Amino acid sequence: MALSVDIQKQLGDFRLEVRFEAGDETLALLGASGCGKSVTLKCVAGILTPDEGHIQLDGVTLYDSAARIDLPPQRRQVGYLFQQYALFPNMTVRQNIAAAVRDKSRRQTEVAEKLRQFRLEAVADQKPGQLSGGQQQRCALARILASEPRAILLDEPFSALDSYLKYQLELELADTLGGFPGTVLWVSHDRGEVFRNCRRVCVMDRGRSQPVTTLEELFRSPGTEAAARLSGCKNYADVRPAGDSVSLPDWGLTLSCGRPVPEGVCRIGIRAHHIRPAAPGGENCFACTVERVVEDVFSTIVLLRPEGAAPEAPLLRMELDKEAWQAVPDKGRLTVSAPPEAILLLGS
Structure with missing residues (x-):
């Protein structure tokens, strides 16, 4: 070298x-x-x-x-x-x-x-x-x-x-x-x-x-939260590994990761553009209330609270094209999904 x-x-x-x-x-x-x-x-x-x-x-x-x-x-x-x-x-x-x-x-x-x-x-x-x-x-x-x-x-x-x-x-x-x-x-x-x-x-x-x-x-x-933040990831939560899934106590959710969760994983990250509106009942789908909507230059930022989340839990950030947000029928409550492959498994 x-x-x-x-x-x-x-x-x-x-x-x-x-x-x-x-x-x-x-x-x-x-x-x-x-x-x-x-x-x-x-x-x-x-x-x-x-x-x-x-x-x-x-x-x-x-x-x-x-x-x-x-x-x-x-x-x-x-x-x-x-x-x-x-x-x-x-x-x-x-x-x-x-x-x-x-x-x-x-x-x-x-x-x-x-x-x-x-x-x-x-x-x-x-x-x-x-x-x-x-x-x-x-x-x-x-x-x-x-x-x-x-x-x-x-x-x-x-x-x-x-x-x-x-x-x-x-x-x-x-x-x-x-x-x-x-x-x-x-x-x-x-x-x-x-x-x-x-x-x-x-x-x-x-x-x-x-x-x-x-x-x-x-x-x-x-791999780590520091690296994920520098790569632009906006959503984080503490987790408890459970086989191929993770339990997120703060948000009251269990999400499938689509692969075994290694030892040492204590946090997950989800990129804001990987959160998407979805029909209820699908994999990793969950209902949220809309807490705030922020219009950016080329996108719309939607801050969500999963319905099972603790009061002090961080809000979930979703970023959509403006046209995609305008097409959402109910802008107060909606179901979103996070694909298993989009769950970032992070160590300390």
């Missing part, structure tokens, strides 16, 4: 325990704010030092606590795109790129090539404060690639941009990374961004990494 990370670090009350391997690919580190994604990148880049463990890139040990190896950032050949780009404010675009070129004999040629590649010729002699957000990002990427890195770390690359500019730059960044021969770590809390740009993902939750998985597997079988 191109990049191997197995590290621990204590920061006050926060403990980081991360383990993953990535090849020549774009691997996502997906997690909520404060889960340790940026700390992980800084440890890989050499900005922070782990307490123990090891980091290896293309067979070169960057950090090993047992062997007392800790290469400085400038020797790691790791390019880091910070959230705010970290350009040198008193240097021009041309000078920012030139500062990253290691071979002085090729500096002028390399800078000219990067200015052309990233469409920065017209602003080559301007300073970062004179650039748009998109131009700043292209300058930062040009500087990173001019340093000939073996890995690129992207820390929430679009967090500072508005939605239209973000979409355009995301396409440009994907094109740029498409020709990069090494490992890219893409840190994000945006599942859509990750789904569009990565094929594999490492979910992080409260400082701990979960096993690397494909994006398809994350959505089909997330």
Whole structure:
């Protein structure tokens, strides 16, 4: 594997325990704010030092606590795109790129090539404060690639941009990374961004990494509630396994899962778009009262209370096309279903 990370670090009350391997690919580190994604990148880049463990890139040990190896950032050949780009404010675009070129004999040629590649010729002699957000990002990427890195770390690359500019730059960044021969770590809390740009993902939750998985597997079988939330699931409940079914005390329901429920399952998740109006009497069908209806841009969100639910139980969220909701005859009480294959079985 191109990049191997197995590290621990204590920061006050926060403990980081991360383990993953990535090849020549774009691997996502997906997690909520404060889960340790940026700390992980800084440890890989050499900005922070782990307490123990090891980091290896293309067979070169960057950090090993047992062997007392800790290469400085400038020797790691790791390019880091910070959230705010970290350009040198008193240097021009041309000078920012030139500062990253290691071979002085090729500096002028390399800078000219990067200015052309990233469409920065017209602003080559301007300073970062004179650039748009998109131009700043292209300058930062040009500087990173001019340093000939073996890995690129992207820390929430679009967090500072508005939605239209973000979409355009995301396409440009994907094109740029498409020709990069090494490992890219893409840190994000945006599942859509990750789904569009990565094929594999490492979910992080409260400082701990979960096993690397494909994006398809994350959505089909997330395994933990943290992973399910990051994949967009909205409905959760405590369960008691019962063979091929689960009992949901809070909602007063028993639902078939269509397969044996493994030991260790303590919660289930149901995606809002898998809840559908249904005729009474079918598998996993149950009656609900409608508590609230919220009109979204392209869909209708319906908050439901199963008729056997405890008063303090969470409401069940259903999302339908607007036309489908309009076709529901009784908008105060209805029967819905949750297909067995749509029940996500979650551990702690």
